[in-house]
Structure formats: structure tokens, C-alpha cells
Amino acid sequence: MDLTATTADLASAAADVARLLPTRVHDPVLAGLVLRAAGHGVELAGSDREHAVRLTRAATVHVDGAVVVPAKPLADTLRGLDDPQVRLVVEGSRLAVRTSAARFALPLLDLASHPDVPPHPPAVGSAPARALTSALVPVSGAASKDDALPVFTGVRVHGAGDRLELIATDRYRMAFASLPWVPTGALDALAPAVVLAEASRQPDRDAEVVVHADADRIALSWAGGSVSTALLAAPFPDDRARKLLEAVIDSTVLVEADVLAGAVRRAVPYAGPHGSVTLQVDDGELRVRGSDPQSGESEESVKATIDGNRVTKTFQARYLADALRAFSGRRVELRIQDGLRSTVLTSQAGEDGVELTYLVVPLRTVS
Amino acid sequence: MDLTATTADLASAAADVARLLPTRVHDPVLAGLVLRAAGHGVELAGSDREHAVRLTRAATVHVDGAVVVPAKPLADTLRGLDDPQVRLVVEGSRLAVRTSAARFALPLLDLASHPDVPPHPPAVGSAPARALTSALVPVSGAASKDDALPVFTGVRVHGAGDRLELIATDRYRMAFASLPWVPTGALDALAPAVVLAEASRQPDRDAEVVVHADADRIALSWAGGSVSTALLAAPFPDDRARKLLEAVIDSTVLVEADVLAGAVRRAVPYAGPHGSVTLQVDDGELRVRGSDPQSGESEESVKATIDGNRVTKTFQARYLADALRAFSGRRVELRIQDGLRSTVLTSQAGEDGVELTYLVVPLRTVS
Numbered sequence A, B: 001m002d003l004t005a006t007t008a009d010l011a012s013a014a015a016d017v018a019r020l021l022p023t024r025v026h027d028p029v030l031a032g033l034v035l036r037a038a039g040h041g042v043e044l045a046g047s048d049r050e051h052a053v054r055l056t057r058a059a060t061v062h063v064d065g066a067v068v069v070p071a072k073p074l075a076d077t078l079r080g081l082d083d084p085q086v087r088l089v090v091e092g093s094r095l096a097v098r099t100s101a102a103r104f105a106l107p108l109l110d111l112a113s114h115p116d117v118p119p120h121p122p123a124v125g126s127a128p129a130r131a132l133t134s135a136l137v138p139v140s141g142a143a144s145k146d147d148a149l150p151v152f153t154g155v156r157v158h159g160a161g162d163r164l165e166l167i168a169t170d171r172y173r174m175a176f177a178s179l180p181w182v183p184t185g186a187l188d189a190l191a192p193a194v195v196l197a198e199a200s201r202q203p204d205r206d207a208e209v210v211v212h213a214d215a216d217r218i219a220l221s222w223a224g225g226s227v228s229t230a231l232l233a234a235p236f237p238d239d240r241a242r243k244l245l246e247a248v249i250d251s252t253v254l255v256e257a258d259v260l261a262g263a264v265r266r267a268v269p270y271a272g273p274h275g276s277v278t279l280q281v282d283d284g285e286l287r288v289r290g291s292d293p294q295s296g297e298s299e300e301s302v303k304a305t306i307d308g309n310r311v312t313k314t315f316q317a318r319y320l321a322d323a324l325r326a327f328s329g330r331r332v333e334l335r336i337q338d339g340l341r342s343t344v345l346t347s348q349a350g351e352d353g354v355e356l357t358y359l360v361v362p363l364r365t366v367s
Helices: A007-020 A071-080 A129-141 A193-200 A238-245 A257-270 A317-325 B007-020 B071-080 B129-141 B193-200 B238-245 B257-270 B317-325
Strands: A002-006 A032-038 A041-047 A051-058 A060-063 A065-070 A085-091 A094-098 A102-107 A123-128 A154-160 A163-169 A173-180 A188-192 A208-213 A217-222 A225-230 A249-256 A276-282 A285-292 A296-303 A305-308 A312-316 A331-337 A343-346 A355-360 B002-006 B032-038 B041-047 B051-058 B060-063 B065-070 B085-091 B094-098 B102-107 B123-128 B154-160 B163-169 B173-180 B188-192 B208-213 B217-222 B225-230 B249-256 B276-282 B285-292 B296-303 B305-308 B312-316 B331-337 B343-346 B355-360
Touching: A002 A007, A002 A051, A007 A032, A007 A041, A007 A051, A007 A071, A007 A085, A007 A193, A032 A060, A032 A071, A065 A071, A065 A102, A071 A094, A071 A102, A071 B257, A102 B257, A123 A129, A123 A173, A129 A154, A129 A163, A129 A173, A129 A193, A129 A208, A129 A317, A129 A355, A154 A193, A163 A238, A173 A238, A173 A317, A188 A193, A193 A217, A193 A225, A238 A355, A249 A257, A249 A276, A249 A296, A257 A276, A257 A285, A257 A296, A257 A317, A257 A331, A257 B071, A257 B102, A276 A305, A276 A317, A276 A331, A312 A317, A317 A355, B002 B007, B002 B051, B007 B032, B007 B041, B007 B051, B007 B071, B007 B085, B007 B193, B032 B060, B032 B071, B065 B071, B065 B102, B071 B094, B071 B102, B123 B129, B123 B173, B129 B154, B129 B163, B129 B173, B129 B193, B129 B208, B129 B317, B129 B355, B154 B193, B163 B238, B173 B238, B173 B317, B188 B193, B193 B217, B193 B225, B238 B355, B249 B257, B249 B296, B257 B276, B257 B285, B257 B296, B257 B317, B257 B331, B276 B305, B276 B317, B276 B331, B312 B317, B317 B355
Parallel strands: none
Antiparallel strands: A002 A060, A002 A085, A032 A041, A032 A065, A041 A051, A051 A225, A085 A094, A094 A102, A102 B296, A123 A208, A154 A163, A154 A188, A163 A173, A173 A355, A208 A217, A217 A225, A249 A305, A249 A331, A276 A285, A276 A312, A285 A296, A296 B102, A331 A343, A343 A355, B002 B060, B002 B085, B032 B041, B032 B065, B041 B051, B051 B225, B085 B094, B094 B102, B123 B208, B154 B163, B154 B188, B163 B173, B173 B355, B208 B217, B217 B225, B249 B305, B249 B331, B276 B285, B276 B312, B285 B296, B331 B343, B343 B355
16 A cells, blocks of 8 residues: 555544544454555545444555554644655555655554444435534533443434434433434434534535434445444433423523523532522523532623513533533523423524424422 | 722732632631732732732722632632623622622631731842743743652752852753843742742733742742742752753754654654653754554654764653753754763753753663
């Protein structure tokens, strides 16, 4: 194998592959990056059997070939180069990364023992990358990071006619998004939130992303790349999740998401040992309050359009901040429900057709 | 106390005070920030007996007074405000931080039990802030972070005629700087590196900094503020340190510091389990090499002016990177000595009159 390519192109692709691979593995080949040069391009791929990624980049191929080398040092080396062009050439038992003044020689791992990228399951539909990212990023953020309960680390991906629905919850909050969808088959899967969010960031914003799925795996593919992952084998509590969306509204508050987020952020030093802030619905305003035995108390007024009762709810500040960030740049509607029922955040669908609903469970307070 | 001031002014001063105070203390008043309003200004001060800081900022004082409040929530609150002006007013047992839409109420701590900022020791000389910072930042970076050996966490500060000398070492490297100095007394002290570096960053670049010292404390003061700290009670190995500066040069290499730093950074993925890189002096170039059983090997050539023997030395990559960063933007001279004697890095004095010498001890290698 011998090729010359634009350093920045290869560096970003190698970083994307390396990020999806595990760093600590028993078998070093699973942390390997496969390079396949042929025609006018080079393919960068990785697979640890669970996740797999394959990206194609333009290259001037002098000699076709395929090798596998450790992914992290390759990605680190390409990222650090100042030269605009880089040459990758097999020299004996090494892949040499060459620039005008430097040579970095990575050991070749055993290509035959690399699991390779599995074939994609059948295509089940497609969506614009822009809409998919803007829906997946906030939804996957609502999933749990705790692997002890796998079901809550997943995003439920469900094709419903011409809409793709995404749901995730960590039990204290839930995010639900729907976006335009061109179905070509049935889709109902629970996939790891972290991998989906990472994958949705890789295609160009203007690309069309095809979703492939069967009973075991899901893959996203676009012109120039794909990411696939094994599904989570856990039943998502679908009925309970949907029931939460049926709101019994006590009070509706319309407010600029960023303004409220600023007030919540300023209340954080006063959020106390439980990190909680209180929202009090008042005439034409929402009062954001904090109270802490050491720091003292805070109160800030945020202009709002109110419809309904004057109610007071206490939330985990960081959940409220996460929810508001998902609506950044927009007016958000808070539908406050009675008692300990979730507060529902929504806004009008954006230009990309993404509808987002975010639920945050209030805290039990002593009053 | 009641005053109005520019939010950004107060926020930066409160952050500077909070940064020098401990966050975990038995007595909360030691993590307190003292505010003293009088005339046309407000003083922000903190002291945990060991370190002390006092900064003055312009303010419109409505009512004179002095209070002490928890430093961190005050600093965090001021930093988060969007309003350009802020009012600080005592309301009952609280200090209220007020903006157009918000009120943050911090509890008043007991001013009588605050240790207050101790009076400065006598002035012993002065130096321009710009030169002091550009000398103290790299020198303090060469000190150890390990409190178990206090002598190596300090910077030796020594007045030598019309030059101020600064030395620090963690035993594996040593930095020595001298800068223009107007003496008014004798100065020979060992002060905590972290505090000195932090203090030297606070005055305006154009300010003149007065150094105050006696047998127990050192203080830096300038128009608008001061920082003082207890000295380290340990004898600095002065003779040994100075002896290291007497170089027996084997080879001299003149090279652009940033170019060599780039090559060292690119060798890091190949620096192996000990994080080491090798410099090989060759004709008109310096070769930077790395070797690691997993990642492979690297070699990069850097153009250099060589005088002396072709020698090879291996260094801890991060020590070499730290040393080169101190000479960023300049040509640096590497004086390579025989055997395991330190390599000495120097460059011509800058416009600020700072002369810097950095020693890095090479690693023992099997050859």
C-alpha cells in the first residue's frame, strides 16, 4: 500500500474511527485501524465486533493494498502534523507515515485476525443528517451513562409512518423527538445512545443518512461512511414512556430558553447539597430560586407568558439546564403538571422538521 | 455597606481572591472574602493566615462599611452576571448582590474572627510586572507539585545587585531567570512557586511591582493590589544549583524553539512507557526520535545550527516540552553536556531584560 492524501482529511477520519474503538482490549487488533487503498480513495475502518465504523476519503493511490495498524497512535500522529499532505506507505513490517521532514513507523497488525466491518443489515429508511443530529444529540443526552441498567443507556428508534421517533430516559427525565423519515421497512430498535450520537455527528450536515436494521444490529450509512452497533437486548418501557407524554397541565409558561438557562446557571451556587433550583410561576414572570445553608439564597425573575395556576416546582438544576440547552435559541413552552408529575418542555418544530419534547421529573420537597 | 460597581471589575477581582484561598477549611471564615467600601473604591481581600491577597477596585460607594462573605459563591455569582453594573448592599444578616432582575443573598460571616491581611514586611526592591511575570511563569513551572518535599515546591528569590534572580528545581530540571531589579534592601527567600506565579499574573503588565520581605513572609504589591505568603522554611540547595549552571559543553545546537517543540510533540505517541524522546545531533539538523513497542518508531529532522560533537541524548518528553515552551517565539540554544550532565537551554535576553536558563537532566539509556 502506498498513497498520498490531504492530512486534514485523513486526520479527521482517523480520529472518528479511533473515538469509536475501545482503548483497552485484550486483543490489540481490536484497537486497530484498517486502511484499504484502491482506485482514488482510501477506506479507514475499525471494529471491535460490537461497534464498527468505515469512512472513505479521497487519496492518490500509488499502490493498492490493505493494512491494519494501532488506531490511536495513527490518529494522534496525523492530528499533530503541520504538513498539508501526507504519504502512507508500507515499508517492511511497518506502515510509514511520511512528511517532508518526518517518518512515523507504525507496526502492522495481523489483518487476517481483524473482525472487519460486518455487512449492513437491510435498509429500513432514511432521514436528513441535519435533522437526525439535532434530534439525536439532545435525546441521547437524556439517556443514562450507567451501564448497570442497559435499557436506560439506549435510544429507542422507531419508524412511525413518515416520522422517525427517538426516545431516551434515565428515569429522572425523558427526551422524545420526531423527525421527517422516508421509510423503506420496519424499524423498532434500542441502540446505545453514545454510539448513535457520535455516529450522527460524522456525516456532512447536508447528507442523507440511511438507517439499516435487523434484530441484532443497527447501522447509519451516508455517502462516504457508516457506523454500526449491536442493539441493546432489553425491552424499553414504551407504554410507560408514552403515558408520561399525556400531560395534565396545571400551568403553561412560555419563555426564552436561553434566558431561563442563564437564570438557572446563576442559581447553581445556591442550589444546595441536592443541586436543586425552584421555579415559581407568578404574574408575567417566572422566579428562579436557590437556597443553600452555606452560600445563601438567590432569586431571579425571568419574563414569561403565563397561562394557568401559580405553581411552584423544584428541579435538579443540571437536568433543567440540559433540557433548556436542547431548546437553545428558541422560545420554549413549559407545561407544569400537578404534584410530582413531570414538567414537559416543548417548542415549535424547527425548520428541519424536528419536534422535541423533554420531560423533567420535579423533586419531592418539604413545604 | 452599599455600593454599585462595574460587574466585570468586581468579578475578576473576586475570582483572583477566591483562587488564592483554600476551598476546604475547618473555619469557614478562612474561605471568606472581605469587602471594605469607602471613598471611591472597594477593597476585596482574603486571608487563610498562610496566604493573603488584597485588591482595590473603583466603586460608587453609597454607604461605607465592611463585611465578610463566602468567597466562592460570591465569585461564581459575579462571574455569571450579564448586567454590566451590580449593586452590593447589606440587608440584615445578608450581603445582597443585586441586578435589575435578580437578588443573590450571601450570609455575613464574622468579620471579627477573620485573620485579615497582615501588614507587609519592609520593601526590598521593585521590578516591572511584565518582566516579573515572564520570568516567574517558566521558573515556577519547573518547581515540584509534590508537597512532601517542600524545598522543591519553592522559587528561590534573590536580589543580586541590579538583577533579581529566580531559581526553582524539582531535581529533574531546573529553571534560572534573572531580570532588572531596583533594590532597596536585601532579599533572599524561598517562596511557594504556585502563589508567586499566580500573584505575578494579577497586576497590569505595565505596573511596577514592589517586593516586600522579612524572615517569615514575602509580598508583592502594586497600584491596586497585593499578595503575600509565608516563606518555605527549608534551605534551598543553592551551591549545587549554581554548580549545575557551570556547563562543560559537548555540543551546541541553535534551533527555533517552536519548531523543535512541534517535533517533540509529534514524537509523544512513540515516547514509550517512560515517555522519552531522543535528540540526535547531526550535520545541520537535530533528529527527534521516539520508539515504543506498541506504537512503533518516529524520526523527524529539525534544521539547526550545530557547533561541536555529534551526540545523542534521551529526555523525558514533557520536561523537554516545558523547557521549550519557556522559549516560545525565540531561537533557543541547547548546550549539550557529556554523559548524564544536564542539557542547558538558553536564549538572548528579551526586550524586558529577562535572561532565562533552563536545565533538563537526560535519562540514563541502555546503548
